[in-house]
Amino acid sequence: MILLPHTQSILLKKLMIRVGGACLVLFAATTLTFVTLHLAPGDPVTAILGGSANPTPETIQEIRAEYGLDQPLMVQYALHLWHVLSGHLGSSFSQHMPVKDVLWQQAPPTLKLMLSSLALAWGFAVLSVTLSARKPVFDSVFSSLETFFAGLPQFWIGIILLWLFAYQLGLLPPAGTHGFSSLILPSLSLAIPLGGFLAQVMRETFKTTLDQPFVLTARARGLSDNAVRFRHVLRHALLPGVSLSTWAIGALVGNAVAVEFIFSRQGLGRQLFLAVSMHDMPLVTGIILFISVIYVLASFLADTLYVIIDPRIQEARA
Amino acid sequence: MNAFSAAPQSGLNVKNLSVKFGLGDVAHTAVHSLSFSLKLGEVVALVGESGSGKTVTARALLGLLGSNAQISAEHLSLNGQSLLANTEQQWRKLRGAEIGFILQDALVALDPLRSIGAEISEALTAHKWGTKNAREERVLQLLTQAGIPSAKDRVHLRADQLSGGLRQRALIANALAMNPPFLIADEPTTALDPSVQVQILELLKQLRSAGHGILIISHDLGFVSRLADRVIVMHHGHMVEEGRTEDILSAPQHSYTRKLLDAEPGRRPPRPATPVSPTTLPLLEAHNLSFSVKQQDGTRKQIVQDISLSLFPGRTLAVIGESGSGKTSTARMIMGFQKPETGFIDFLGKPWSRSEKTDIPEFSRRSRRPRLAAIYQDPLSSFDPRWTVQAILDDALSVIHVPKTERLTRIRALLDLVRLPATLLGKNPLHLSGGQRQRVAIARALAIEPAVILCDEPVSALDVSVQAQILDLLEDLQKRLNLSYLFISHDLNVVRNIADDLIVMQAGRIIERGSAHNILTHPRHPFTQQLVAAAHLIGDATGDRVS
Numbered sequence: 039m040i041l042l043p044h045t046q047s048i049l050l051k052k053l054m055i056r057v058g059g060a061c062l063v064l065f066a067a068t069t070l071t072f073v074t075l076h077l078a079p080g081d082p083v084t085a086i087l088g089g090s091a092n093p094t095p096e097t098i099q100e101i102r103a104e105y106g107l108d109q110p111l112m113v114q115y116a117l118h119l120w121h122v123l124s125g126h127l128g129s130s131f132s133q134h135m136p137v138k139d140v141l142w143q144q145a146p147p148t149l150k151l152m153l154s155s156l157a158l159a160w161g162f163a164v165l166s167v168t169l170s171a172r173k174p175v176f177d178s179v180f181s182s183l184e185t186f187f188a189g190l191p192q193f194w195i196g197i198i199l200l201w202l203f204a205y206q207l208g209l210l211p212p213a214g215t216h217g218f219s220s221l222i223l224p225s226l227s228l229a230i231p232l233g234g235f236l237a238q239v240m241r242e243t244f245k246t247t248l249d250q251p252f253v254l255t256a257r258a259r260g261l262s263d264n265a266v267r268f269r270h271v272l273r274h275a276l277l278p279g280v281s282l283s284t285w286a287i288g289a290l291v292g293n294a295v296a297v298e299f300i301f302s303r304q305g306l307g308r309q310l311f312l313a314v315s316m317h318d319m320p321l322v323t324g325i326i327l328f329i330s331v332i333y334v335l336a337s338f339l340a341d342t343l344y345v346i347i348d349p350r351i352q353e354a355r356a
Numbered sequence: 357m358n359a360f361s362a363a364p365q366s367g368l369n370v371k372n373l374s375v376k377f378g379l380g381d382v383a384h385t386a387v388h389s390l391s392f393s394l395k396l397g398e399v400v401a402l403v404g405e406s407g408s409g410k411t412v413t414a415r416a417l418l419g420l421l422g423s424n425a426q427i428s429a430e431h432l433s434l435n436g437q438s439l440l441a442n443t444e445q446q447w448r449k450l451r452g453a454e455i456g457f458i459l460q461d462a463l464v465a466l467d468p469l470r471s472i473g474a475e476i477s478e479a480l481t482a483h484k485w486g487t488k489n490a491r492e493e494r495v496l497q498l499l500t501q502a503g504i505p506s507a508k509d510r511v512h513l514r515a516d517q518l519s520g521g522l523r524q525r526a527l528i529a530n531a532l533a534m535n536p537p538f539l540i541a542d543e544p545t546t547a548l549d550p551s552v553q554v555q556i557l558e559l560l561k562q563l564r565s566a567g568h569g570i571l572i573i574s575h576d577l578g579f580v581s582r583l584a585d586r587v588i589v590m591h592h593g594h595m596v597e598e599g600r601t602e603d604i605l606s607a608p609q610h611s612y613t614r615k616l617l618d619a620e621p622g623r624r625p626p627r628p629a630t631p632v633s634p635t636t637l638p639l640l641e642a643h644n645l646s647f648s649v650k651q652q653d654g655t656r657k658q659i660v661q662d663i664s665l666s667l668f669p670g671r672t673l674a675v676i677g678e679s680g681s682g683k684t685s686t687a688r689m690i691m692g693f694q695k696p697e698t699g700f701i702d703f704l705g706k707p708w709s710r711s712e713k714t715d716i717p718e719f720s721r722r723s724r725r726p727r728l729a730a731i732y733q734d735p736l737s738s739f740d741p742r743w744t745v746q747a748i749l750d751d752a753l754s755v756i757h758v759p760k761t762e763r764l765t766r767i768r769a770l771l772d773l774v775r776l777p778a779t780l781l782g783k784n785p786l787h788l789s790g791g792q793r794q795r796v797a798i799a800r801a802l803a804i805e806p807a808v809i810l811c812d813e814p815v816s817a818l819d820v821s822v823q824a825q826i827l828d829l830l831e832d833l834q835k836r837l838n839l840s841y842l843f844i845s846h847d848l849n850v851v852r853n854i855a856d857d858l859i860v861m862q863a864g865r866i867i868e869r870g871s872a873h874n875i876l877t878h879p880r881h882p883f884t885q886q887l888v889a890a891a892h893l894i895g896d897a898t899g900d901r902v903s
Contacts, residue, residue, distance in 0.1 A: 251465040255530065257420055258457035260448045260482040270467050348469055350516065
């Protein structure tokens with residue numbers, strides 16, 4: 039495709055706006071992390087010393103000076119921002135290793151968990167909505183099931199699944215990070231409520247789309263009811279699902295904290311919890327930044343998907 | 357010549373078809389023992405207003421009524437084969453291949469997310485027709501056949517990227533994909549501009565000549581009479597009259613048919629021309645209004661250019677134009693919702709709106725807002741869906757600070773003015789008929805005691821007989837309350853007996869202006885001549901049939 043110079047400048051402008059927005063998100067995440075950790079009670083020195091018994095006041099003073107904790111708050115903030123900007127995530131107080139290495143180690147299991155949960159939730163939502171919407175009995179049964187799913191807390195599902203499939207039936211491992219079988223139960227714990235939410239928002243659009251005249255036109259071509267649902271109506275119902283999924287990326291990390299604990303999995307959620315409770319500023323910042331980047335990327339992806347699903351959106355934006 | 361082989365019992369035969377929805381006490385019969393037949397090369401029109409059962413009949417013929425409909429008939433057959441016991445599989449084989457279906461508005465009758473090519477191609481794949489290449493070729497051929505020029509460049513476009521006429525042609529091409537002998541067209545031209553209606557009418561005529569049997573469903577007796585060989589008039593699910601088109605038009609037997617014919621807006625007498633006295637000052641004056649929007653490629657598209665108009669007390673100024681002519685943008689500027697880019701508007705002798713650099717703040721308009729009311733095409737969407745009629749009117753009266761104690765009396769007076777019974781006070785507009793809703797909208801407009809009412813396509817969504825009633829009401833109110841109307845419409849027939857002055861718009865400009873009587877009898881601009889001709893063709897049901 040040949041782009042006119044004018045179109046190119048529009049695209050460039052759009053890209054600049056997106057990148058600027060992403061930078062703002064990352065800046066806000068960094069700042070909020072800093073403020074929140076300083077408001078929380080506790081002392082990072084304890085974390086740095088790793089629980090060694092009764093440090094002398096001199097040792098504490100030394101450590102404060104070494105980590106810059108004796109500086110005024112604004113100076114600490116400026117240093118903190120500077121480090122993040124220059125890409126130095128520093129060393130974790132509590133793990134005594136570079137934050138980059140911790141992320142490198144802990145991110146893959148969490149990403150796997152998020153992706154498989156998202157896939158399961160989508161699979162459930164698409165099938166439940168497409169096969170049951172507006173069908174007598176099925177509609178109300180599946181619609182209630184979705185509401186029920188959406189209301190379940192992740193940790194509760196996790197415990198029930200653990201008890202049933204791991205301890206009672208012995209079908210799946212109760213804990214661990216490696217292998218496909220260890221991924222099933224944690225993914226289900228996260229996917230069930232999310233699938234319920236997704237299906238609820240999609241069902242609404244799906245039903246209104248079923249009333250559109252083009253559905254009648256498609257049926258009048260000789261298409262079966264299910265073909266019309268999958269080939270035409272579903273595409274219209276995807277948009278609210280995609281919007282919700284961007285939000286879900288953020289929510290999944292939060293919910294991963296509980297699930298990773300229940301199933302004793304490695305991962306960012308668990309690390310984040312430990313790092314916060316130990317006032318491990320570099321590690322918390324690193325994890326939050328990493329999640330923010332994932333979130334920003336997911337928003338980019340969602341915007342691209344929007345246009346692929348509904349080409350009218352791009353024309354309206356231009 | 358007929359391209360389809362005619363079996364002895366060929367055709368669609370319906371005898372005593374009844375359709376019922378629901379069970380027991382809530383059961384509602386939509387169609388009562390309807391009988392008719394449709395042969396190849398013939399056009400039969402099913403005419404009726406909303407709720408007459410005509411659309412239900414069309415869907416029954418395609419087996420698309422859904423599971424809560426109960427269909428019974430002595431006889432329902434296609435080419436001698438009974439359709440009554442059809443399984444869903446058998447229906448699917450028949451849909452598209454034996455009977456094609458054309459709906460009202462291609463913008464929503466074709467999937468808005470897919471190209472017209474993909475949509476038409478699906479009509480072929482649904483019947484496992486040909487290879488991929490053969491289908492692509494067939495789609496182009498169909499588009500060309502339906503009268504779409506340079507189909508190759510348009511096959512990848514979606515319905516919303518085509519003009520109203522072209523996308524309706526694409527919708528017809530979709531129905532013709534499997535070359536079905538029979539076609540059912542449900543209001544195939546209702547959403548279109550008059551000049552486009554005439555083109556689609558011609559296309560349907562060509563299809564009849566090619567041998568298709570067409571069942572055309574419409575609320576507009578005048579329109580279908582241009583095309584149909586036979587007409588069936590339906591009212592509340594009953595067939596009230598059936599016969600050859602000429603007979604029905606020249607000697608309607610049933611009173612309902614006569615009522616329908618009389619309500620045709622084209623049959624109503626034009627308002628006699630009365631000049632404005634030179635000393636009268638206009639209530640509303642607009643000078644050189646322009647407005648443009650930024651387009652995708654960065655250039656600006658002129659929506660409205662250099663529009664000037666004056667509205668005098670007690671008169672109606674009609675603004676006529678097809679979709680995209682800029683009439684709605686003009687209305688928005690006059691309402692003070694949109695700043696003009698150039699020009700100015702004065703209302704009641706004081707500045708009302710100015711171009712962007714020297715705008716009038718909203719608070720200086722506020723005291724005059726009640727003097728300018730508006731009614732729209734679809735009143736339902738302009739009501740809060742949870743409010744009753746009483747709450748809607750009460751809210752309007754609160755705008756002009758009517759004390760609470762007086763409001764109920766005023767509300768009753770307003771309902772009386774628009775000839776609605778006071779029993780509707782507690783009703784929700786959702787449960788009113790289209791005509792009743794528009795009356796509530798008019799009552800709400802009157803509540804604030806306006807001098808000017810902007811009427812934006814106020815009758816376009818209504819049945820013909822209801823249109824006539826609403827137009828009569830507006831005329832009567834104008835006389836009694838000395839109202840001025842700025843009446844926006846795409847349909848010359850609608851304004852012919854209410855307009856004193858007329859403005860014709862095309863592509864954002866005024867191309868003709870003058871007294872309505874003069875323009876309707878002696879249009880000067882070629883576009884106006886075309887509009888008047890189209891209105892005459894569609895509206896004048898008694899004229900000679902175009903063959």
